Amino acid sequence: MLVTSRHLAEYRAFLDLTDADLGGRVLDCSAGASGFAAAVNAGGGTVTAVDPAYADLDALRAAVEGSLSGGAALIDAHADRFTWDWYGSPEGRQALRDEAREAFLADLAAHPGTYVPGGLPALPFADDAFDLAVCSHLLFTWADDTFDEAWHHAALTDLLRVAREVRVFPLVLQGAGEPVPFLPRLLDRFRAEGRTAEVRRVPYEFQRGADEMLVLGR
Template identity: 40%
Template sequence: MPLLAAPPPRQLQPFRPRRAPAASVAPAPVVASVPFHGRSLMEYVRFFDLEIEALRGRDVLDVAAGPSSFTAEACARRIDAVAVDPMYRRPLADLTATVESDYARVEADTQARRRQIRVRDCEAVHPDLPDAMVFGSLTEALADRRLSAQRFLADFETHCPHGRYVGAALPFLPFFDRTFDLVLCAHLLFVEAARFDFEWHVAACRELVRVSDGEVRIHPLCGPEGRPYPKLPALRRELRAAGIASEVVAVNYEFFAGADTMLKLRRAPTAA
């Protein structure tokens, strides 16, 4: 795993506007509610296979970020990270209350699925991939995610007015084309696949690629029960027809059984 020590100060870069004019962005649709639940930079590094050193000074977008502390922790390491979530339109007090209610619900569900969880004190320990487990126990994992939410809430209060946290939802993001070097989206498209139809998935993927000047990474490619998204081949065909290349990549992390891959997207090379 890459070292996460803070680097020395770097030179300021010229200002580059990110936000698209309001008139050019379609209004965010009403979408089914998903749990407001997040994770730390440590988990992002593992399930997105990130190299922190390589991202310093780069523009990174975390989509459907929820109360993840990735953006707060990344910015502290001189990564120009921005987080997007429809819940960010709400005041801090509402977010704090939602963290408490949603975390209790997610934790109860995780305990009920204990047989699927790949931590060292659970039954689903992977015999061939011991390094794919970050946490020694389920209690440790849940506590880490609680800590992540607290980091998020503190950072949101300070930096939301500065544009670090943007209230928006897929498939409409309020950013110019090719704004970010890397775009991340975790635990939405395929974990919550039953909440959205196939057309939404196609539009969401195209929008993620639109705002990226490099690569999009999506994790995981299965639902919470571990079954792969059944329409992934059709989705990849639709994206290929739209000029978007895709690749399924294994990652050295698997919090629950089956969640050991990510989808990489980028604009397909054009013929000379």
């Protein structure tokens, strides 16, 4: 799996985040080398980032460098499945990634307490520690035999334990952007458990058809 560096501007768009959303206690789960926490906290916000990769920072820095070429290869291999309307150009996308990666690395050095080692489905946080948890490009994106339907249910249930609202983007598989076969069943299961589960359109599209997020609530 790649350890990527998405930018605050990308998070704002694909999770449809407003200033009010960013004003509370926010968890970026599977944050990787994203510049989200660094940028929001620099503006006075309260974002915590969690990722198992924070347990070994030397390996993380190497993975961040490796993900640059890995991400480009993935897009090249499925070029017809991507649209550049939001980014404008590959260079525009790369510039965002470079800025986010530099912001992440600087903030990791300056505020290491923001970056907590840990992972789904057992996050190292108390119940109700956050108002909002966001998850970008782990859940659904990397669904496979390990991250299967039962794992996703456990992971999202743990996110709802620590935060009263959970937003997840995207809802398709990485690469070709195929739909996730178990997503409708999972939504029904959460609703049957008394949760709110809504698929909401967002003002962002890169993988064609991947323009929706999941919003879960208690």
